[in-house]
Amino acid sequence: MNIRELPTREVTINACKLCNPLGASLVFRGIEGAVPLLHGSQGCATYIRRYLISHFKEPIDIASSNFSESSTIFGGGPKLKQALKNVIDQYQPTFIGIATTCLSETIGDDLQLILDEFNREYRAPGKPLLVTVSTPSYQGSHIDGFHDTVRAVIEQVATGGPKKNMVSIFPGMVSAADLRLLKEVLTDFGLDFLVLPDYSETMDGGMWDTYQKIAPGGASVDKIRAAGRSKAVIQLGRTVRKQQNAAEYLKERFGVESYQLGLPVGIRETDRLMQTLAVITGNDIPQKYQEERGRLIDAYVDAHKYLFGKKAAIYGEPDLVLGIAIFLAEVGVVPVICATGARTGKLGDELRCLLPELEGEITVAEGIDFDDIRTLVERVQPDLLIGNSKGYPLSRQSGIPLIRVGFPIHDRIGGQRILHLGYRGTQHLFDQIVNELIRARQDRSPIGWSYM
């Protein structure tokens, strides 16, 4: 495994990451009746909304405490309290998720203090649950904001008690389609469950006949409360650090049996999830999934010659990169570049441990931007790029086809419906990848066969 030295540039060129409050907002949008509120200037909230909307194509309201110049001098407390009142007034939420921004962190606003004051002053009935999370972007990136927020919600809402026949699962930053798939799997295992966050409906719902102040759907607060009584909890994502891992918290605080698994992409990682669920429930893996798995292996066999020895560059959220790398390796494609704008410090170790056979063939880069990815790509000339739509300029320039996965997908419809997880998601990715390679070969061929 070659761990790439970080660039010596002082400037980030075309960042391969977003900022922490974006991750926080997404998590809050996956909770029933919740409104995200960013404590800082107006711009951050508006930009983040715009960015999320361009991917999900859904209305996304994110409130802001709207700092003025005097807030930066005397503190943003009064603005935050006013914002809370106004959000409650207009939206009647059952939950407000408050995330900080670079600005409120830098001036050192103490959220707890402000909220204590608010709680003393605001006496009207129907006060929503208030949850806070610290998300300074100079300390991480959107994926940190995401995990930190899941953990903050669990820490501040979950309670203990006698165990229930329920499983909690923290899927990480996956698509709306992925969330639906996970819920289907849990249902098929006959389980009561919490998936947190669950923006499968709130960020990918049907039409409305009247405008909904808060999109319907999301993980219910009751379920989140009950998380401490789960009989088991699963954190998906191998690069999630211990301090960010909400499953780990439930284990330490309430003694819930806890697992940390990879994103279920590919046969091996999906098998691990299925087996874990079988162990937890004592049930067999439902027939349906055995069949899906069978079909997937059948497809692997049908197409194996088109894939063997091909090279792919993967970039994006660290756990998606890892999941796809593991999947590609099992069909004979070498994930020659595994890159992320995040800094987990774990991506290289995980790859080394899970794909020892590829030692020396993978370049791992954390904290990287698209300018560096381009340098790497020029050097190794992969056959495929796999990642979000922000790699399109690179794909266009280099002529290397791009398979769109993850977030954001700003240049196509349906980014929220891309299925990556489970045997079914893998099947979908697999077909796309094989066909893209076949297409490239067909286009290059002077004969232009119309059969494989």
Add this chain to the structure above:
Amino acid sequence: MKVLEGRKKQVFRKGETPFEIDCEKQSLAGSVSQRACVFCGSRVVLYPIADAVHLVHGPAGCAAYTWDIRGALSSGPELHRLSFTTDLREQEVIHGGESKLYQGLIQLIDRYHPKAAFVYGTCIVGVIGDDVEAVCKKVSALKGIPVIPVHSEGFKGTKKDGYKAACTALMRLIGRGRTDGISKYSVNILGDYNLAGEIWIIKDYYRRMGVEVVAGITGDGRVEEIERAHGAALNLVQCSGSMNYLAQLMKEKYGIPSLQVSYFGFEDMAEALYGVARHFNDAEMMKRTQELVRDEIQAIYPKLLEYRKALAGKKAAIYVGGAFKAFSLVKALRLLGMDVAVVGSQTGSKQDYQLLKELCDEGTIIVDDSNPLELSHFIREKNVSLFIGGVKERPIAYKLGIGFCDHNHERKVALAGFVGMLNFAEEVYQSVMSPVWQFIPRPKQSVPMGGVQDEYSRTANP
């Protein structure tokens, strides 16, 4: 629906209440404003300058959200489509980011050889106290190009203040170049950002009239052209929000008069050309202009009438950045036979709203700095079939099953010029007349008896 108490004065209904609208206020804390920040205002104005480096000094987010998001085209270099940021980390937040900024600027200038560099201050820079001005001065002296700080800390006002900061920055470029050889019939185009190549359309009209365009500010912008802008005889100002201030500064400093124009819709487009011909008071030019306008309109009018036939009588809502654009849209929609039931802007002034009020029909709702809840309520109340807005408004319209036309900075279709009016009509037509709306669940009372359901049963059982 409740309009937030503090916002009541930012909504006006023509014919129902005496005219009084509060605008140019900071957005209320906790309302989900469609506005962005000071930085956003500066960034959109300066962004199209394609041979300059635009470095966002701050944490990575502010820059990441503005990477290649606008359709501002360049006929040459494309430096503006790259996103540069100092990506401040905790260390710099504590100890200051000046040395990172200095090093970063040097590295970028050495690598890209830009004609100028703009450094945008974001919120955090405003509180950690970096002396951006001093760093810029030092780099400028070392590298021999203008390095210009843009004071765009997000919290220091509204998007409009960002426009001002951008204008101030532009004034530091203007006046540096030589002005010999510039025609006495010459203009600068202010406030067109060459979205989808619009400034090329406009420049072509002026060329055909015999008018020299000295600088596009900032559409398809080049540093050297902007540096000569003070040699032009007239400033044409589109989009009252962003560039009035620059026109004012240029008038004070260089005595250049200015003309307010809009390039949207037949009426305003033609007036933008006639106004220039009148200003130069040249009979030949006026004749050429009349011919041009006639030719252009003749070429597309018949097609436009077809669209009008389908669209006449349908209702529309408008919510855009600048109020001036709203005026043109009201007129353009009228040309298509449509009624404007709701109209608003993010940054209009009292005067703008007064004008809007005069332009609109009785019952029209006029709003300043609105939010999704209000907007959705108004479009439902008025039962419009078209919403014109930006990317943040689109999902509101779509969720409620209403046609939409993007009139903001991400559009890929040219809407300016005569041909732009046709493109606009086509886009409106394609959205409003699409068959998909038949599947939208409508609230009970507004579905006429014998609606969609019946249609189906008829086809199923002939």
